[in-house]
Structure formats: C-alpha cells, structure tokens
Amino acid sequence: MVQHLDRLRETPSQTAGPYVHIGLTPNVCGITGVTPEDLGARMVADGVRGERITIRGRVLDGAGRPVNDCVVEIWQADAAGLYNSPMEHRGAADPNFTGFGRCAADEEGVFSFDTVKPGPVPGPRGATMAPHVSFWIVARGINIGLHTRMYFSDEEAANRDDPVLRRVVPARVPTLIGRREGDTVHFDIRLQGEDETVFFDV
Amino acid sequence: METRGMDKRLSNLASEAAPFMARDRGRHPPAYAPGYKSSILRAPGEALVSFESTLSEKTGPAFGHNVIGALDNDLIHNFAKPGESAIGERIIVHGRVLDENGRPVPDVLVEYWQANAGGRYRHKREGYLAPLDPNFGGFGRSLTDSEGRYWFRTIRPGAYPWPNGVNDWRPAHIHFSVFGSGFAQRLITQMYFEGDPMIAQCPIVRTIADPAAIAQLVAALDMANAVPMDSRAYKFDIVLRGRRSTFFENRPEGN
Numbered sequence A: 001m002v003q004h005l006d007r008l009r010e011t012p013s014q015t016a017g018p019y020v021h022i023g024l025t026p027n028v029c030g031i032t033g034v035t036p037e038d039l040g041a042r043m044v045a046d047g048v049r050g051e052r053i054t055i056r057g058r059v060l061d062g063a064g065r066p067v068n069d070c071v072v073e074i075w076q077a078d079a080a081g082l083y084n085s086p087m088e089h090r091g092a093a094d095p096n097f098t099g100f101g102r103c104a105a106d107e108e109g110v111f112s113f114d115t116v117k118p119g120p121v122p123g124p125r126g127a128t129m130a131p132h133v134s135f136w137i138v139a140r141g142i143n144i145g146l147h148t149r150m151y152f153s154d155e156e157a158a159n160r161d162d163p164v165l166r167r168v169v170p171a172r173v174p175t176l177i178g179r180r181e182g183d184t185v186h187f188d189i190r191l192q193g194e195d196e197t198v199f200f201d202v
Numbered sequence B: 001m002e003t004r005g006m007d008k009r010l011s012n013l014a015s016e017a018a019p020f021m022a023r024d025r026g027r028h029p030p031a032y033a034p035g036y037k038s039s040i041l042r043a044p045g046e047a048l049v050s051f052e053s054t055l056s057e058k059t060g061p062a063f064g065h066n067v068i069g070a071l072d073n074d075l076i077h078n079f080a081k082p083g084e085s086a087i088g089e090r091i092i093v094h095g096r097v098l099d100e101n102g103r104p105v106p107d108v109l110v111e112y113w114q115a116n117a118g119g120r121y122r123h124k125r126e127g128y129l130a131p132l133d134p135n136f137g138g139f140g141r142s143l144t145d146s147e148g149r150y151w152f153r154t155i156r157p158g159a160y161p162w163p164n165g166v167n168d169w170r171p172a173h174i175h176f177s178v179f180g181s182g183f184a185q186r187l188i189t190q191m192y193f194e195g196d197p198m199i200a201q202c203p204i205v206r207t208i209a210d211p212a213a214i215a216q217l218v219a220a221l222d223m224a225n226a227v228p229m230d231s232r233a234y235k236f237d238i239v240l241r242g243r244r245s246t247f248f249e250n251r252p253e254g255n
C-alpha cells in the first residue's frame, strides 16, 4: 500500500485543425463584429521603449511547401528584459508593450510581427539568456503545439553564452538565429527535413 | 538575526514563478501519426531539445476583462442579427481550468470555435455541402473566474466529413485554446460529446494512444446544470501543466 500522489493529468492536446483562424484570428477569416480586434494583433503602443523591429518569416513543411494555414504566437520580454506578466516579480514591464503576438500565416506561409528587440533575461543558475523571442506554432497536422525560440544574429557574443543554445548541437544552432537586416529580422521555421528547426520540450 | 534571514528567504521563494513539472508526452499524440495524413509532412523528425522552464516559459501573457465583450460567451447570439439566433440544439458548456496540482487557474483566457449544427464551418477553406447558418459565426471566448470556472452557450455542432481516408468523419466537437499563467502551459485541444459513436472511429482522436487520455476529452452530459425548457449542459474540465514546488532551491541571482 502506498499513499496517492493525488495529482491530475494534463488534458491531451489535439490538432488546431484547418479552421483554427475562426477561434484565434476571427477577424482575419471574416468573422467580424464579435470582437473589435484579434488578440495579439498589436504588441506595441505609442511611447514603447526600445528598438522597433519587424520579425518576418515563413513556415515550411517537410516538402518545402508553405504551411499557409498555421497560426504563430510569440512571447518575449520588453527592451529591458522584463516580461509583461503577473508571473514577472522582478519589476514592472513597459506598459506600452504586451510581449504577446499572434499572427495567421498568409497564402505563402509568411508571418510578421511589429515588435521591439527584447533585452537579455536571467537564466538558470546565474546564467544570462541572450535576447530571444519564444515561438509557438499550431496548425492542421500539428498534433501538439511546437515551441521554439528565435535569437538574434547581431548578438553573437551573448548567443555563445546562452544556456539554452548551449544544449543544442552546434550544427543546428543556426536554425534558431534570426537574420538581422536593418529593422527586419528574418526567421524561417522548417517543420521537418533539411535544416529542420530545433523544437523544445520546455 | 537568524529569523530575519529566514524571513527574507521565505519571501524570496514566494515571490518567484516556479518551473513546470515535465510534460508527460506519452499522454499526448505523437507529432508523427500516419493515420492522420496531415501530420506526415508537418511532424519534426528530430528529437525535441529538453530544458527546464526558464523565466521565458514560466511567465505568460494575461488578458483582462476589457478584452471580453458581453456576448463573447454566447455563440447563439454573438453573430446573429438582432432578434434572431443560431439554429441547432441549444447547449451550455461549462467546466473548470485546473492545473495538475488540482488548483483552479483563475483569470485565464479560454477561446473556442466550432462548426454549425450541420457540421459546416464559416471559413474560406471549408467545402462541405451543408449550408451556412447566417446567424452563426462559431467563435467565442471566456475569462476564467476566481475559481477557474468558464461557461458558454452554443448549439451542438454537427459531425462533418473530411479528406483523410475516403469516408472519414469528425465526431461532433468543439475546439479549445487555453492560456495558463505561463507560456509553457499553452494548450489547444478538442472537446467531444458523451455517447457519440463517431469518437472511437476518428483518426484525429486516435492519434492519442491512451484510452484514459481520450476519455479526458469527452464532456459529460450534465442534466443537473441544464436550463429547463432551454438548454442541456455538458461539463468539460481542462487540466493544464502544474508548477513544481521549489523546496530548498538556492537561487543567489534571485530570478
């Protein structure tokens, strides 16, 4: 005999399906008048602190075809490295920055977010995590949402010391680096095959 | 002096977001599930890289009541013309969002979407011959209350055929998207209806290997909470990942 741990089990995931837009971006798919603006459509407000950037990329499947029915969500710290979250206890994040973005990919599988470059964030055991943006991808054919991260090509030194990147085999690290070109950061996500993006179990 | 130091450590522990317990992947569908053909080219082939949740996953966005409109949890009326309502069997869906420790998860956003009573979605890629209901959009959302409860009114969605095998049909279902207090808890799933013989035949349901896990997706008919002469009720609780306790953890950096 043994005592019970008395724990519940997580609800299993199911695919978001091809009509995910009805639930996550209703205005994009023509269901207007229910909610004035889709959630996560605007991350920055006037007076936001930090460097304005646009993150843009494509999601591609194992055959190299665009995943044109996915929804991409991002979550990131503000320019000072603070999260706009009740679970952030180090200080108050920039009130003009939500940190959360949601975008339905277009016919070419392209997503885009107008945001700011995040600051570095404390990591485990005294380490510092390089500036990064957390991604979560759902779509038809994806049975459980995929977590990954985008780091920045102009943060080479910080990336070298990043505790998460250090867990990734060096040959695959480039799949996690967004390529900075002026104010735009290019970041493609490959679900499968050659140059497959590294996905995380967090 | 000693007591003081102790107090400081205790308050430090209490003010810190705890990491999540590891996800039991055996309970979820695998990425590659060939019975569901769409997963074949969309499943990563490499192993996931595991690490304990950091601040980036322990935190997550929060949404206030200001984002929720008065009819957001009433799918019978939120897309209908004034004085009209959606066609179908009227139902109430309610439940609680809990974590694996059994604690309610308050103030989190739950979004839901579904086909109409005939099994047809309001979506440009939808090609099923069942008609659109001009008074049904199929989208709604709720914020959980202080006890983690949510509820909404809708019509029971119809089953629909889909191109996978030549004669595959989805059982009646409602899609759910749930936020927790941390981004690592983000979850999308589907709710099925008690007693539906189509559940066991569905290739998407069958991506889940564990029958107990499938049972967790089937809402129970809840006649005790039905509204007489109006709507029957179904109860669907959702469990998100729990945070682990952080006993005796030394965090000199105080993050």
Ligand SMILES: [Fe+3]
Pocket (backbone or CB within 6 Å): A017, A019, B115, B170, B173, B175
């Ligand atoms: Fe569906």
